[in-house]
Amino acid sequence: MHDELSGFLAYLRMEKRASELTTKSYEHDLVKFLHYIEQRWNISAAAVSYVHIREYLTELYAEELARTSVSRKLSSLRSFYTFLLREERIKENPLVLIHAPKQGKKLPSFFYEEELSLLFESVNTSTSLGKRNLALLELLYATGIRVGECVKLDVKDFDLYLETLLVKGKGGKERYVPVGSFAAEALTIYMNEARPLLKPADEALFVNYQGKRLTARGIQKMLNKLSTDASINSRMSPHVLRHTFATHMLNEGADLRTVQELLGHSDLAATQIYTHVTKDRLREVYRRSHPRA
Structure with a gap:
């Protein structure tokens, strides 16, 4: 066995x-x-x-x-x-006739732009860690990368001239994603003014107060504090920011294939769930705005 x-x-x-x-x-x-x-x-x-x-x-x-x-x-x-x-250790697969339980459709959580504004405004950038936090928050929202991909980033993975990021995804797959101007500016300030003061132990892009590579748990802890400071009651996590990135992209007219590539999804079906979010958003706006809705 x-x-x-x-x-x-x-x-x-x-x-x-x-x-x-x-x-x-x-x-x-x-x-x-x-x-x-x-x-x-x-x-x-x-x-x-x-x-x-x-x-x-x-x-x-x-x-x-x-x-x-x-x-x-x-x-x-x-x-x-x-x-x-x-491996020919069994002759028949006992799960051939077994079906997975039907899943209820659970739409991903995301933030509205007003909530994100409160979040960005709550960051105190007068300290080195504050500058890091803003750069991290801007990057997660600007790129939609997974928290596991974020913690693996090195300084060399960010190209300031092209404003792109080399992301190492699942299964060793790599992809380049664009970094918006707000995130690029926040990253530049962090790398030039804050990161050196944190005395990084290696080439990790994001480090903690001890200079060690920031962990997924450390990012979650930071986001929890920011949401508390911004008085946001919704659940905050790196994955919610990823959902927010995808939802906002589709709401603004991005096509599904582009969002799939940016998110690093191997299957388009994984990206299609966000179309349900945008449709719900459209229905909500319609009901609120149309005189005969």
């Missing part, structure tokens, strides 16, 4: 080039499943059938897990058994 799991995790790292976070997520789901079948039926992964999977799903639902959580665990199992089938 452990050999099967070890082989699958090695496959994720070596062949699929999955991130450590993704690999750990798969491992967590699969360890729980393997422990369950061992305790419940005393069988190995290779002996699992459709019936065992169905009963395991029943157990998950009994725990009152969200449908998204069940879908994720099911996705981990599907990938695991696809691997075992490829």
Whole structure:
């Protein structure tokens, strides 16, 4: 059992080039499943059938897990058994007839321009960390990059002359994204006036007060404080800023393919959710503005 799991995790790292976070997520789901079948039926992964999977799903639902959580665990199992089938450790995939639970449509949260203005105005740029915070906030909104991509940025990845950023995305894929004039100006001030005073230990673009590379947790903590200072009650996170970037781009007429490329989505379907947001926004404006709405 452990050999099967070890082989699958090695496959994720070596062949699929999955991130450590993704690999750990798969491992967590699969360890729980393997422990369950061992305790419940005393069988190995290779002996699992459709019936065992169905009963395991029943157990998950009994725990009152969200449908998204069940879908994720099911996705981990599907990938695991696809691997075992490829390696000829099983003859049939027990998940062939298993369907993922239907997901409710949950539209991504985003900020209106008025809320963002309050957020930008709340930044105190009289300190080195304040200049960093403004540059970070401007960059996240200007580019829509993921927080994991942001923390990996080095100084050399920002081209001031071309106002572009080299982003290292999922699966080792790289893309260039434009940086708006506001973000470029804030970045320039931070890099010239604030970053040297923070005594960076390496070439990381964004560093903390100790000069070490800023972490995703550090960014979230900073955004929480800014939202509190700006008296914004909505949930604040780097991903909400990413949603805001995409929504505002589409609201202003950007085409879906362009937004897909800027976000680094491999599948257009992942970008299409933002069209629902913009349609809702249009309906809201229409109902509020039209005399006979």
